[in-house]
Amino acid sequence: MTQEDFQDLIQRLRPTEERLHSVQIGEDEIAELTREQAEQIVALYGSSSLMTLPRREREFFAWLRQNDEPIWNDLWGSDDEPYRVSLSFLPDLLPNRRGFVICDLIDNPNFYFTVDDIGAENGSAYLDAALQIVRNEGKLSMDQAFVVEVWRAPIDQWRFAYMYKQPLADVKRMVGWLLEEEILTPHVEEGPAEDQGDIEQQ
Numbered sequence: 617m618t619q620e621d622f623q624d625l626i627q628r629l630r631p632t633e634e635r636l637h638s639v640q641i642g643e644d645e646i647a648e649l650t651r652e653q654a655e656q657i658v659a660l661y662g663s664s665s666l667m668t669l670p671r672r673e674r675e676f677f678a679w680l681r682q683n684d685e686p687i688w689n690d691l692w693g694s695d696d697e698p699y700r701v702s703l704s705f706l707p708d709l710l711p712n713r714r715g716f717v718i719c720d721l722i723d724n725p726n727f728y729f730t731v732d733d734i735g736a737e738n739g740s741a742y743l744d745a746a747l748q749i750v751r752n753e754g755k756l757s758m759d760q761a762f763v764v765e766v767w768r769a770p771i772d773q774w775r776f777a778y779m780y781k782q783p784l785a786d787v788k789r790m791v792g793w794l795l796e797e798e799i800l801t802p803h804v805e806e807g808p809a810e811d812q813g814d815i816e817q818q
Contacts, residue, residue, distance in 0.1 A: 640668070677692070690723045730770045
């Protein structure tokens with residue numbers, strides 16, 4: 617985004633009063649923001665403003681509602697206006713980023729992973745083998761692809777199923793196996809434990 621357009625956006629987002637308020641940032645504006653500009657907006661207004669998720673994120677959550685309604689309800693069911701989030705998430709919503717990661721469920725276990733959740737022994741060896749396949753331009757299995765995605769950027773099992781167009785039930789079973797084999801370890805923010813019934817550079 618040009619500096620002039622960015623300054624116009626900054627002025628438009630400026631709160632008119634002290635309390636939490638909603639702002640509108642267009643799809644085209646989000647697409648044009650640099651990460652540095654997004655972080656500057658967060659520093660200015662992230663603690664006092666809400667924004668509506670962009671269309672591509674709303675499409676993902678519409679898919680989630682169809683495929684795992686209890687998770688959708690955990691996230692949005694109590695909201696009169698779902699898909700409004702803190703402006704502090706703006707950098708995660710830029711086109712080359714992962715999106716709004718499902719990592720703060722209350723009534724359901726969280727299956728969200730970061731690079732720190734790759735097991736020190738089994739996980740590291742598994743990741744090294746998967747990365748070697750990538751270097752050799754080979755084809756990854758879905759479980760290998762999931763571990764590589766975890767290594768690249770935080771991801772949850774629902775986003776992975778959506779990105780790779782895989783049946784959610786299959787992805788849940790796969791994540792359960794990765795946990796059993798200690799290739800992945802439960803994230804520290806995980807909720808109550810229960811059984812689970814082209815790679816994008818971030």
